[in-house]
Amino acid sequence: MKRIAWLVPGLALISMFGCSDKGGDSGAPGTGDGGAGGDGGSAECGVSVSSTWPTNGETDAYYRTDIEFKLSDVDPGNPSISLADAAGTAVDGSTSLSEDGKTVYFYPSAPLEPETSYTATLSYCTGDASIEFTTSSLGKPLTADIVDKAYIVDLDGARFIEPAGVADLLLGQLSNSILLGVVATSPDLQMIGALSVDGGTEQDTCTPTIDFPPADFSESPYFAIGPQTTTISAAGYDIQIDNLEISGTFAADGSYFGGGVLAGQLDARVLAPLVADLLGTDDPDTICATLVGFGVECKTCDSDGAAYCIDVLVDDLTATELSTSLVVRTDADIKNDPACAR
The missing domain is CATH 2.60.40.1220 (Immunoglobulin-like)
Structure with missing residues (x-):
């Protein structure tokens, strides 16, 4: 379900990689779970x-x-x-x-x-x-050319801090992987996103790619986007993300990126058309009421003060390199491609 596939990026802020320096332990892919550690103490004051x-x-x-x-x-x-x-x-x-x-x-x-x-x-x-x-080796100087490299994002290994309940629900229904491609590294880092074919890692060329805002790459191999209000077109809808921040760090050899953290604020009024099929309604009040059942409460929006917004924070995102590059695909490309005829 491609709409749900792009809803995960919507509710996880197009969960491809991370924002700001907050959180996110992540060395090589598939490691670290943030569990308990150290000596918890004897709880003499009732706290451990x-x-x-x-x-x-x-x-x-x-x-x-x-x-x-x-x-x-x-x-x-x-x-x-x-x-x-x-x-x-x-x-x-x-x-x-x-x-x-x-x-x-x-x-x-x-x-x-x-x-x-x-x-x-x-x-x-x-x-x-x-x-x-x-600490892992992330942060060592980049020695590889990452232009035209493509990566597959490990959502299962990420830490969904907010909104955890909704993220778990959506990931259970996601059959497509999220792919990331590097288009340019100078003067800024420019990346595109794509979906894989169902159950695979190859790019679905019958789904449009999406463009991300340019990322500051002045502290290479670390990159950062925002905070800024950004509109991303996905699944035929324009998704406005307020205070979007994305960041991460490429490995020195360009074989993966880690330390991904992503944050921002989503408005239920904007998401309504995208979640209508999943939740059975496009009414923002009903959407917010439904989210309460998953432990998620709509909060005051920074944009206008109305209580329709969801704060999102995901960290510990990693992505591993694919063997092929991504291809930019527009709606026009897909419309004119006989292989994409429905």
């Missing part, structure tokens, strides 16, 4: 560590990752995180709390070094809890 990001002992953490300690409850004190390399040298950064007070974040002031070991320590009401991790 339930999980961490990266995981304790991880060997392929993303060099632009943040550090996360999820707590079992709100710490009544002032929890903080410190980070140091194997030599004990402190890493500059800042600590913050999630809105519910149950997750403590540490944001390094600058990217970490590739292939380097670090120790993160949470100081909280129970005492100290530490994890150790090593």
Whole structure:
């Protein structure tokens, strides 16, 4: 179902790769799950560590990752995180709390070094809890020409932070893979997106490709789009994405990209025609009411203050290189191609 295939990118912001430096541990494809790690403490104050990001002992953490300690409850004190390399040298950064007070974040002031070991320590009401991790090779200088390379995105291995329930529903119905092609790297990185044939990895040339906004590639091999309001045409519809941010890092040899993080805000009023078949309605109020059943609440839109918007955040996205390049396909190309006759 190609409309659903492009709905996953819609609700996951065209889930091809990532945004901003937030989150996203991802070395070689297929690794890292963000599970619990480190010593959770004795819970003397009734609070313990339930999980961490990266995981304790991880060997392929993303060099632009943040550090996360999820707590079992709100710490009544002032929890903080410190980070140091194997030599004990402190890493500059800042600590913050999630809105519910149950997750403590540490944001390094600058990217970490590739292939380097670090120790993160949470100081909280129970005492100290530490994890150790090593960054992957991502972040090393790009030595390959990535123009005309194509990649297949691993959605199953990504971490759908928001909206998790809807993403799981859509991925279960997706039979097409999402493909990414690099068109140019100068002056900016230009990429296109495509869908695969059902159940395969080859490009479906009877489905139009989509153009992404140019990405800043000045910190190659790292790329970044936004934040900006962007309209992407997919499945015959124009999907407006507010505050779109996408980023990631290519491996030095161009064989994959990782550290993908993607974020933005989607308006149920804009998505209505695209989700009508899946949800059985194109009424935005009904769509928002339906999403509540999946634990997703429509929030105030940044654009006009109406409560029809869905915040999206996906990280830990990776994509591996394909053996062939993508071909740009327009609606006119498909209309004039006898092989695409329906």
